[in-house]
Amino acid sequence: MPKRIVSSLQGIGHRTLEGIWRLGRATRFFLLVLMKSATSLRRFGLVIRELYYVGVLSLIIIVVSGLFVGMVLGLQGYETLQKYGSETAVGTLVALSLVRELGPVVAALLFASRAGSAITAEIGLMKATEQLTAMGMMAVDPVARVVAPRFWAGVISMPLLAAIFSVMGVFGGYLVAVIFIGVDEGSFWSQMQSNVDFRIDILNGFIKSCFFGVAVTAIAVFEGYDSPPTAEGVSGATTRTVVTSSLAILGLDFILTAFMFRGL
Amino acid sequence: MQRATLDLWVGLFVMTGIGALMVLSLKVGNLNTYGVADSYVIQGNFENIGGLKIRAPVKSAGVVVGRVTAIQFSTQTYDAVVTMNIDSRFQFPKDTFASILTAGLLGEQYIGLAAGGDEGMLKEGDTIMKTNSAMVLEEMIGRFLFDKASEDNAF
Amino acid sequence: MTTDTLVEISDLNFSYDTRAILNGINMTMKRGQLIAIMGGSGSGKTTLLKLIGGAVVPSSGYVKVSGQVIHELDRDALFEMRRKMGMLFQFGALFTDLSVFDNVAFQMREHTNLPESMIRDLVLMKLHAVGLRGAYHLMPAELSGGMARRVALARSIALDPMLMMFDEPFTGLDPISLSVIGSLIRRLTDTLGMTSIIVTHDVQESLSIVDYVYFIADGVIAAHGTPDEVRQSVAPFVHQFVHGEVDGPVPFHYPARAYSQDLSLENTVA
Incomplete structure (x- = not known):
């Protein structure tokens, strides 16, 4: 059926155009948020308040997940490494996987579904109930007063959460490998320390999580601010935040890894 | 709240x-183990560095005394120029011997410093005169076979 | 033009995409007046408020508030103007993450450098004016619809505006809350000496409190006058609206083909 093919092609073209258009709007919004960040920096209390909702409330999920991911890594790593008689390298394996990849990436994924979705829902709901319009009518810019503090709180929280995740993971790996299985404690730590480099591994992991923090919160505030002011609109936007930011994290991770660890 | x-x-x-x-x-x-303490830079020219990488440890008697900070190739001598950062607490004589060693059979490569007997000590920017290249497995096997062959020919 | 004119609307047109919402509106509102703008759902009343507040730009014509053309103001001047305006939204639009106290204090904290002790006194005074001084510590989620509307009212008069706009202030309220809000609007308009514009379709309540009424239908002013004139009006549209008749100039039926034709009673050849 040529007619059906034509219409499906039209559909693809339409959706592509729609996507490009949204991307342009998102970029403009992102720049707008950056331009209007002066208020958040001047009145840092606004950011601190959001740090509580974005950062502190994400702590539990980050700590628990980090611990379990580390424990699994310790167990799996030990099983594999002991075949080659190098089970003392389990510390290196756990630490490198966490610091380079899993810490920033898994923490960012958890952050997107915990804090990102909450930011979108909150801003979307404020829009749907005319709170943002009301703020504008009170001569207060909602981007500066509502969006920018949430954005900066997210950007500040993400690297801290990723670091906490990694430390909890290393601790989980230590628990399993050293305490439960009985790998020598001294070589666990010394192998780890001689193979994890501050600049190449830790600093790069930190930079990664900063990028993820910007990406996730930028997507979350945009989706919230851009959501149709209805119940369905807000719920759709919340879903889109989680999906889009998860994809963004994984895509960015590949690009950043290629730059950092290959392009040396 | x-x-x-x-x-x-x-x-x-x-x-x-x-x-x-x-x-x-x-x-x-x-x-x-980075540049927290004071350190000084020395260089060494090696004929072949094998698999030595930046940030590889520099050890003396098995103790880490510094790290490799840069590896360059010299077009004058066609040698590898290895730059090392050595902790200032550890001073080495001028005739110190630097060789590229391997930790274990398949482990990472590092630079081993064996102290000489000279009165003068290595200073910032000095170059180590006596170096020993990395052992490259293929070359070792090749040399072994060649020696074997020349031994046989001698008879 | 007399000096006590606060809002002047001249030949105002506004269209959304290609659909005309407002079509040549002319109004003048004096200081201290309480004015109602009435009309059916979707007749462009709320758009009119947005045009006065500068949230949207007219297609042609202008809105002047205290002598300044709203859509020609730059951002800073517009925000300066908005500080002198208050707006009550349909469902209050209270900030859900702030307490009643912080909601009312919001504009004072944003726009003034008053010490916190003075803000406290001012907020309690505003809350007292709407009878909710005792509820200052509650969160918006803990308020009933009528109370939320009163808090929003207290918030919108926080900086003593010269112009108040009410977007459907009576919607979804029980009769008691409805007359409470109605009398509050009248009293605050008189005591603060501000001009108030109510957009509503609650005829009886608004006719009992306002000074002047405009009816908007299909984007034009269908009728206007004092409440007494409106009640006695014989114009068919006003009569239908004021008395809430089912059929009239505003038809009950959405435009359709002939009923008999839709039910295939006539054997027409297509």
């Missing part, structure tokens, strides 16, 4: 996060 309680939680959160970063840097990573 009271303002003060909220501030307290956020303060705790930020402190925990920064603490985690410190733990990562000092306990998990090797920031404490």
Whole structure:
């Protein structure tokens, strides 16, 4: 059926155009948020308040997940490494996987579904109930007063959460490998320390999580601010935040890894 | 939520996060072996560095005394120029012998320093005169076969 | 033009995409007046408020508030103007993450450098004016619809505006809350000496409190006058609206083909 093919092609073209258009709007919004960040920096209390909702409330999920991911890594790593008689390298394996990849990436994924979705829902709901319009009518810019503090709180929280995740993971790996299985404690730590480099591994992991923090919160505030002011609109936007930011994290991770660890 | 309680939680959160970063840097990573203490730079020319990488340890008697900071290729001597950062607490004589060694059979490569007997010590920017290249497995096997062959021919 | 004119609307047109919402509106509102703008759902009343507040730009014509053309103001001047305006939204639009107290204090904290002790006194005064001084510590989620509307009212008069706009202030309220809000609007308009514009379709309540009424239908002013003139009006549209008749100039039926034709009673050849 040529007619059906034509219409499906039209559909693809339409959706592509729609996507490009949204991307342009998102970029403009992102720049707008950056331009209007002066208020958040001047009145840092606004950011601190959001740090509580974005950062502190994400702590539990980050700590628990980090611990379990580390424990699994310790167990799996030990099983594999002991075949080659190098089970003392389990510390290196756990630490490198966490610091380079899993810490920033898994923490960012958890952050997107915990804090990102909450930011979108909150801003979307404020829009749907005319709170943002009301703020504008009170001569207060909602981007500066509502969006920018949430954005900066997210950007500040993400690297801290990723670091906490990694430390909890290393601790989980230590628990399993050293305490439960009985790998020598001294070589666990010394192998780890001689193979994890501050600049190449830790600093790069930190930079990664900063990028993820910007990406996730930028997507979350945009989706919230851009959501149709209805119940369905807000719920759709919340879903889109989680999906889009998860994809963004994984895509960015590949690009950043290629730059950092290959392009040396 | 009271303002003060909220501030307290956020303060705790930020402190925990920064603490985690410190733990990562000092306990998990090797920031404490970096240029925290004073250090001096020396160079060594090697015919072949094998698989030596930047940041590989420089050891003397098995103790880490510094790290490789740069590896370049010299078009004058067609040698590899290895730059090392050595902890200032450790001074080495001018005729110190530097060789590229391997930890274990398949482990990472590092530079071993064997102290000589000279009165003068190596200073910032000095070049180590006596170096020994990395053992390359293929060359070793090749040399072994060649020696074997010349032994046979001798008869 | 007399000096006590606060809002002047001249030949105002506004269209959304290609659909005309407002079509040549002319109004003048004096200081201290309480004015109602009435019309059916979707007749462009709320758009008119947005045009006065500068949230949207007219296609042609202008809105002047205290002598300044709203859509020609730059951002800073517009925000300066908005500080002198208050707006009550349909469902209050209270900030859900702030307490009643902080909601009312919001504009004072954003726009003034008053010490916190003075803000406290001012907020309690505003809350007292709407009878909710005792509810200052509650969160918006804990308020009933009528109370939320009153808090929003207290918030919108926080900086003593010269112009108040009410977007459907009576919607979804029980009869008691409805007359409470109605009398509050009248009293605050008189005591603060501000001009108030109510957009509503609650005829009886608004006719009992306002000074002047405009009816908007299909984007034009269908009728206007004092409440007494409106009640006695014989114009068919006003009569239908004021008395809430089912059929009239505003038809009950959405435009359709002939009923008999839709039910295939006539054997027409297509």
